[in-house]
Amino acid sequence: MSQDSILNTKSSNLKTEEMVLNMGPQHPSTHGVLRLELALEGEIINKVTPHIGYLHRCFEKHCEAMTYPQIVPYTDRMDYLAPMGNEFGYAVAMEKLLGIQVPERVEYIRVIMAELQRISSHLVALGTYGADIGAFTPFLFCFIDREKILNLFEITCGARLLYNYIWVGGLSHDLHPDFIRKTREFIKEFRPNLKEINDLLSHNRIFIDRTANVGILPIDTAINYGVSGPNLRGSGFKWDLRKDDPYSVYHKFDFNIPVGEGTYGSVGDSWDRYYVRVLEMEESCRIVEQALDQLPEGDVQSAIPKRIKPAVGTVYARVENPRGDLGYFIISDGSTSPYRVKVRAPSFVSMQILNELCKGYMVADVVTILGSIDIVLGEIDR
Amino acid sequence: MKKAEEIFQLLKDNFPASSLELKTDQPTEPILLASALEIDKLCLFLRDSSELLFDDLMNLSGVDEPKSGLLSVYYHLGSTKFKHKITLKVSTDRNKPEVSSVTEVWKASDWHEREAYDLLGIIFLNHPDLRRILMPYDWDAGYPLRKDYENPEFYQGMKVPY
Amino acid sequence: MNVYDIVFYLFAALTVISAFFVVTNRNIVYSAFFLLFTFFGVAGIYVLLGADFVAIVQLIVYVGGILILLLFGVMLTNKITNVEIKTGTINIYPAVIGVGLLTGSLLAALINTSWRSVPASAPQATTAALGTILLQEYALVFELLGIILLIALIGAASIARREA
Amino acid sequence: MKEYFGNIFTALSTIFIGMKITFKHMFVPSVTIQYPEVKPQLPERERNRLYVNMDDCIGCDQCSRACPVSCIDIETTKALPGEDIGKTSNGKKKALWVTNFTIDFAKCCYCQLCVFPCPTECIYMTDVYEFTEYKRENLVYDFVTLTKEERQEKRDNLAKFNAEKEAEKLKAASEPKPEIKKDQPEEK
C-alpha cells in the first residue's frame, strides 16, 4: 500500500496545508469504482489523481484466449452502457481485417441499434449527471425512457443489457416483427420527454450555475489529450467519426453534428459537454427514423463466416461510440484467436484530462466535471 | 490527405540518420517501423510538421513478441485536419524494454504508456509518472499480458485462481 | 427550598462545574465545547434573575456566535495531526494559590458585606422596557455601539484577511 | 444592477418551471411494475436460464466448445456397439451416453453462443430468471436424466469394453496403445 498515495509527502514550508481527500472507490458519484485522490487547499483542488483499475477485468488477456466470435460477449462488457457500439466497433474492425462485405440490411440494423444505444447511453449520462448535482428526479425520468429502449433491444435479441447481437459479418437475430413499429412509437414519445428534461434540468438556473464556466476545455488541449466524442464536440470542435471517418452506412444519412456554443458560459464548459449530448440524442432520433425508412430487405446471417481465421496482419478500426472514438487494434497470427487485441477506450483517454480540468475548482466541481466527461469504468479498466 | 508512402518519404528526408522502414505487405494498412529511442523526436515532427499535423494519437499499444524476443509498441496516429493516418511500430529488447515516451508530444499517451508498462513491462523513458495503472500498485507477479505470464496463487491472502 | 431554588442550584452547578472543566481540561476543543454549557448555565441564571431578554441575547450571541467563532478559531489554529490537541499550562501551583486567595478574599468580602438588597420584584417582559430606556436615555450609546461594531467588523475582517 | 435582478428573476422562474413539471408528474400514473405480484410479459427471444433437452442431446460437445466461459461441462461415454440409445427428435441417431452435462449458471454469461451451433437444437434459452439460491453450489445444474448409478454403470461398461478390446489388441499385437483421450478439458 505504500505507493498507494503519492501525495503523502507535503512540503513543510507550505503555508496552507494540503489535505488529501479520497473520493471512492465506493462513492456515490464516481460512476463506479474509481478512486480520486484530491489534494485540497481549503476547498480548492490542487491536484486530482485518479486511481483506476478497480474494475480491471483483463479483457485483452481474454481476447487472446478466445476465438473471434467468443470475444463479442466480452466486448459488451467493456462499455456496459453502450454494448451495441462496442460490438459494432469490433465487427467493423474484424470485417476490415477479413475483408468481408456485409449485406446492406445488416449495416442498417447495426446503425439503428448503435443510435438507439447512443440515446440510451446519453440518457444515463444525463441522468447521472443530474443526480450528481443533486437533482434526482431527472435521473429517474431518463431511466424511464431508457427502459423503453432496453425493451426494444430485448425483443430483438432477448437481453436487456449485454446483447451479443452484432456478430462479425452479421447479426445474431433479424429484427423482431414489432421492432419497427415500436421504435417509431418510442421516438414519438421520446421527443417531448426530452424537452421536459431540458426544462427541468438543462435550463434550470441552479444547474446552469453549477455547470456553466466549470471545467472549461479548450480545443487544442482536448485534441492533445486525445479527448473525443461529445467531450471534444463540447469544446466546439466539429469532429465526428460518423462524418469524418465514415464507416458502415453513415454516409447515407443526413444529420448534424452538434457542437458546444458556450450558451451560458465559455465554450467547452461542462454545460456545453452536457448539452451536446442532449442535442445528439435528437440527431440520433433522426438517424434512426431515416434508417427505418430506408431499411432494405435481406438475410442478416448470410455473410457470417463459418470459421473465422484471418490472415496474419494487423488492423485498427474505430467507430464513434457514445463516449467517443472507440478503436480496436487487432493483431492476427493466422489462428482462430487473435494474437493481441488492444482497445482504445474513449473514456480511458478522456479521463486523463480530469486533473487539468479540475485544477483550481472546488470539491463540488470535481463531481460536476467528472460527470460531464461521462466515463464508464468498465471501459477505462477493461 | 497523404499516403503512407509520402509520409515515409517526408520522414526519410528529415531524419536521414534514422533507421526507418515501411512495411507494405500488410493486409490492411502499411506499418512504419522506427527506432525505439528516437520515436519521440519523430512524433514531434509528425505532430508539428505543417504538412502532416498528426495531432491525434489514436492509439498506443504494446505487444509482446516472445518468438523474436521483442516487445513492440504500435502508434496509431491521425490528423484531424488532413484526415490521414499512419501506423508506427517500434520494437525493443524484451529483457531491457526501453522506449522513449511521447507524453510530451501527446498527453493522450500518458495512460496508454502506463498501461503498456503495467501489463507488458515496457519502460518509457522520460515518462512523468510511470507507475502501475490497472493492476494493484503492490502487484509483484510480473506483467500479465506477456505471453509467458504465470498468475500467482495468492494475492494479499486471497486465492487468485478459480 | 422551593422549585426556584432547585432550578437555581441546577443552573449554578452546571455553570460552575462546566466552567471548571473549561479551565482545567487539557484538550482545548473540549474546553470550547464545555464553554457551551457554561454559557447555557449563565443564560439560565439570567432567566432566574428575570432578565429574559438578556438570557436570549446570551444564547444567541454567546452560544450561536462567540462559541462558534471560538471553535472555528480553535480548529483553525491547531495542528491537530492525530495528536490530542492539548494546551500547555504554566505556573499551575502559584496560580492555584493566587486564584484561591483571590477567590477567598472576594467571597469573604461579599459575604461580609451586607448588600442593600430588596426582595426580587416580580419580573415582567423586559424587552419593551429595555427598548424604551434605550431610546430615551441611551440613544447615543446605542449609536456608539453601532460604530464600535462597525469598527470591529472592519478591523477584524481586515486583520483576518491580511496575508501573513 | 440589471444582472442582479435578472439573476433573481431567472432563478425564480426556472425553479417555478421545474416545480410545474414535477407537480404534473405527481398525477401521471406510475410506470412501476409491481414485481412479485405482477410479472412482466417477456418477449419470446428472452435469454435467461438455459435448458437442455437431454432426450435430444447427442453429446457432440459443440455447445461446450462455443461457450466463451467454458461453463458447460460434458462428459460422454461411448455406447457399446450393440446398445441402442434412441434417436433425437429430428432423426439423428445418438451414439454417446451423456454421462455428465452440467452448466454452471454462476459462471454463465447468458450470451447464447452455445445455442446456435447445436445440431439438434436441444439446448436453448428459457425465460426463467428466478433461480436465486442461498448456496452457490446449487447454481450448477445437472441436466442428465440418468441416475448416478446408471452413469457409473455406463462408464464401467465402457471401461470394461475398452479393457476387453485392449486385451484383445494386446493379445493381437502385444504393443501398448495410447490412453483414451477425454473429450473435454479438465477442470482445474
Add this chain to the structure above:
Amino acid sequence: MMYDFFVDLFGNTTISGIISGFVMSLIPLFLFILPFALFAVYLERKVSAHMQDRLGPMRTGWHGWKQTIADILKLIQKEDIVAKDNDKLLFNIAPVLTFAGSYAAFAAIPFTSIFIGTEVDLGIFFIIAVTGLVVAGILMAGWASNNKYSLLGSMRSVAQIISYEIPTILVVLSLVMISGTMNLHTLSELQTGYVWNWYIFGGPGAELSKFLLIPSMFIGFLIIYISTLAEVNRTPFDIPEAESELVSGYHTEYSGMKFAMFFLAEYANMFAVSAIVVALFLGGYQSPIGYLGDLIGAKWMIPIEQFSWFTIKGVFFVFVQMWLRWTLPRLRVDQLMTTSWKYLIPIAFVNLIIIGLITLL
C-alpha cells in the same frame, strides 16, 4: 394548565413560561414530533416516488404506511459503532444536543390558541436562540467523527446555518416592527379573521399602509422561506450532506440510533421552520375561512380546528420543501454563500427599512 401551575408556583410568568414549556414539551414530543417525523419520512418517500412516476414503499402495510416504523425499529436494532478514532464523549453528546435543540424549538410553537408549549414573550427569538444548540451539536458531531467528510460537512453546515440566520432574523425583525410583539401566540392572535388579515397580505387592518406592505411582505415571506430551507439543509441547500461529494456530511460516521436522532431531528426541524413561517406570515393557527365551531356554537371545537389548520399549513410547507428537493439540483458552497450574503441579506435589509418607513406612516 401546566402553565398556571407553574405561575402559582413561582408567581413569575417568564420563568414559569420557560419551565412549563420544558415540561409541556414532553407532550408534543410523544404526541407530535415523533409521529410527525415518522410521517414526514414516509411522506417524503411517497412524494418523491410519485413525482418520479414510482410508487414508493408498498409492501409494509397498506401502501407501505408502516415503512418508517419498520425503519425506526430496525435502527434500534442496529449496532452502534463508535470507531476507535472517534472522540467518544463528544461523539455521544452530539446527537443528543442536536435533537434537544431542534426539539426545544417546538416548545415555542403555538399550535392552537390554548395549547402552546410556552408563553415566552420572546417566542420567535427563543427558537432562533436554541438553533444555536443545533449548530454546536453539528459542529461537535463533525469534530468527534474524526472523518474528513464529517468535518467538512459540519463546517459547511454551520457556515450555512449561521449565514442564513441573519436574513431570517432580519425578516422576523421587520415583522416585529409591524406587529410590535415577539410573542408567536400574540402574533397569531393578531391575524385572526380571514385570509386577508394574514401578514403575508399586510396584516390586520385596512389602512393604506396595509396595502403598501403587501409587496414587502411577499418578499419577506420568500426570503424567510428560502433561508429556513437553508437552515434545515434541504435541497437546493443540502451541501453539507451532499452525497455526491461528502458522502453524507456530518453524520457519515453515525449508525444505529444515534443516526436516527439526527434523522428525526432533521424531519422535526422541517416542520419547525415551516411552523415559524406559518405563524409569522400565514396566520398561525388561524383559519382562513372562519371556524366551524363558531358557526355551530361549539366553542370547544375551535382549538381542535386551530390545531388542524396549523398542522395542515405546516405540512403543506413541508410538502413544498420536499417538492423543491425533488425538483432542484443543489448549489455549490460559494453560490450558497453568495445567495445569502449578496441576495437575501441586502434585500431583507432594504425590506426592513421600507417596512419601518411604511409602518411609521
Add this chain to the structure above:
Amino acid sequence: MGFLDKEFNDGNIVVATAEDLLNWARLSSLWQVSFGLACCAIEMMATSASHYDFDRFGVIPRPSPRQADIIIISGTVTLKMATRIKRLYEQMPEPKYIISMGSCANCGGPYWEHGYHVLKGVDRVIPVDVYVPGCPPRPEALLEGLLKLQEKIRNESMIKKTA
C-alpha cells in the same frame, strides 16, 4: 452485549413475538449501501429506478455504510477492489446482509478462467447470503433475490442463534 447477541434456549411467547416484530422491521427496511461495481450496477440502478422501484421494498440507498443494512455486490470484484469491499463490509453495523448479484460476484463469471485480476467469487472475502444468477440479472431477478433474503431474515431466530 445486547438483546440480539443473546441466545435463548427456549422460545417463550414474548421472545417469539418480539422476534417476529424485530425480524419484520429488519426485513422491511433494508437500506443499501449505494455501491456499484460494473455492468450489474447498471441493472441495479434500473432496479431502483421507476420501473422496478426498489423503494417499494423499503430499500433506499445510503451513501455511508454506517447506516446501511445490505450491500449488493453488483459486478466484478477485482483483486484490487476486494480489500476495499471487505473493509466496507466490515464498516457496516450488524446485522448486515449481502446479496451477490450476477455471475461475476458469484464466482468470477465470464472471467473465472483467464481473469488474472478477478476475484473468483465475492464469497472468498465476505459471507454471502443470497446469490442472484444472471449476467446481468434482470431487475426482477434481483428483486427475487431480495425477497429470498427477506425470507431468510424472517426465519432468522434468536432461539439458538448461531451467528
Add this chain to the structure above:
Amino acid sequence: MMEVGLNHFLVVSTLLFSMGIYAIVTRKNAIMVLMGVELILNSANINFIAFSQFGNRGIDGNLFGLHGHLIALFVIVLAAAEAAIALAIVLNIYKTLSTVNIDEIDNLKD
C-alpha cells in the same frame, strides 16, 4: 440552606470570575485566554443583572432596575466585538508565527 438570594448569584459570579482569572494566568494557548476573558465578562454580567434585580431600584421606580440589564447587554455586545477582533489577531499571529502559545510568541518576538 437559605433562600436563594443576591449572595448566591454573587457567589456563582465570583467562582466564574476566579476561574476566568485562573484560565488567563495558567493557560498558554491564546484562545484559552480568550475563553477566560469570556468567563470573566459573564461573571460581571451576572453581577449586573443580580444587582438590578435585587439591588436598589433607585428613585424613579422600577425602571432603574433595568439599567443593569442594558449594561449587561452592552457588555455582551462589546464581548462579541472583542472576541471577533481578538480572535482575528490570534489567527493573524498564528499565520505569521505558526503558534498560539503566548510564551512562545513572546520568545519569537525577539
Add this chain to the structure above:
Amino acid sequence: MAIIFVVGIVYFAKLIRPARPTKEKLTTYECGENPEGSPWIKFNIRFYVVALIFLIFDVEVVLLIPWALVYKDFGMTGFLIGGIFLVLLGLGMAYEWRKGDLEWEKPRVVPPSIKKDSIKPKVDKELVEA
C-alpha cells in the same frame, strides 16, 4: 426532557442491538480506502470570516430587537435612531462586500493548456509550427 428521552432511547437501543466490534469496523470510513492522514487540517479561513461577520451582524440585529418593539412610540426620532444604526450596519455590509469578504472561496480557474515543443526538436525550424 428531550435529553432524557434521547438518552433513554439510545440506552434502550443498546439493550437490544448487537455489539460486535471488530478492528476493521472501527476504522474511519473513507469510501473504502484506508483513511489517509488526519482530518484535522487547517481549513479554510473563510469559515472564520463568515462566522465573524455573522457574529457582528447577529449582535447588531439583537440590539435592534428592543428598538423594533418600541420605535413606533417615538415616531420619526425613534426610527432615525434605529435608522442610523441600520445605516452603520449597511456600511459594514457594503465594506465587506467591496473588500470581497462576502465571497466564499471561488474557483480559481486556470483553463488547461498544453505546452508545445517541450522537447527540443532536431528538425528544421521552418517545418515546425509555433
